[in-house]
Amino acid sequence: MKKLRYVPDLCELMAECEANYARLLKLMPTMEQATRRIFGVTSKSDQPVQICLEVIEEFKYTATIRFTHQDKAGHWLRKPALLIRIYHDARMAEVVELENSQQLKGVYRYPNAKMYQPDEKMQRNLYLGEWLRQCLAQGYAVDKLDFARVS
Numbered sequence: 824m825k826k827l828r829y830v831p832d833l834c835e836l837m838a839e840c841e842a843n844y845a846r847l848l849k850l851m852p853t854m855e856q857a858t859r860r861i862f863g864v865t866s867k868s869d870q871p872v873q874i875c876l877e878v879i880e881e882f883k884y885t886a887t888i889r890f891t892h893q894d895k896a897g898h899w900l901r902k903p904a905l906l907i908r909i910y911h912d913a914r915m916a917e918v919v920e921l922e923n924s925q926q927l928k929g930v931y932r933y934p935n936a937k938m939y940q941p942d943e944k945m946q947r948n949l950y951l952g953e954w955l956r957q958c959l960a961q962g963y964a965v966d967k968l969d970f971a972r973v974s
Contacts, residue, residue, distance in 0.1 A: 844915050863964075918947040
């Protein structure tokens with residue numbers, strides 16, 4: 824029996840990207856003015872975690888945000904930093920790459936050198952959505968709005 828090729832569900836991916844955009848706007852309502860927000864969150868394992876959202880690029884219709892998180896319990900484990908592209912005209916937020924790596928593809932052959940799953944892009948967007956939901960549900964702002972521009 825021949826194995827079926829993975830085909831991404833674009834409607835599901837777009838719906839998640841639209842939901843992530845709405846979540847990001849709730850967390851950073853003054854995205855055009857503030858360049859960095861830090862949120863304290865209690866993770867599902869009851870460990871304190873800090874989430875940092877930092878605008879690193881901004882243009883008329885798009886922006887790029889770096890998403891990082893740190894927890895005190897697992898400092899030995901490197902947490903992925905995500906780069907998120909915001910499309911203001913389409914009202915979407917998409918994870919485009921992991922920090923220090925190439926841009927994510929829509930589909931990966933499996934197995935591959937980095938051991939990405941066939942639906943790695945969808946999984947990264949779902950991962951971002953889970954953290955944003957956690958920030959909205961239980962998060963609190965650690966910092967005051969930082970209105971300094973990133974150079």
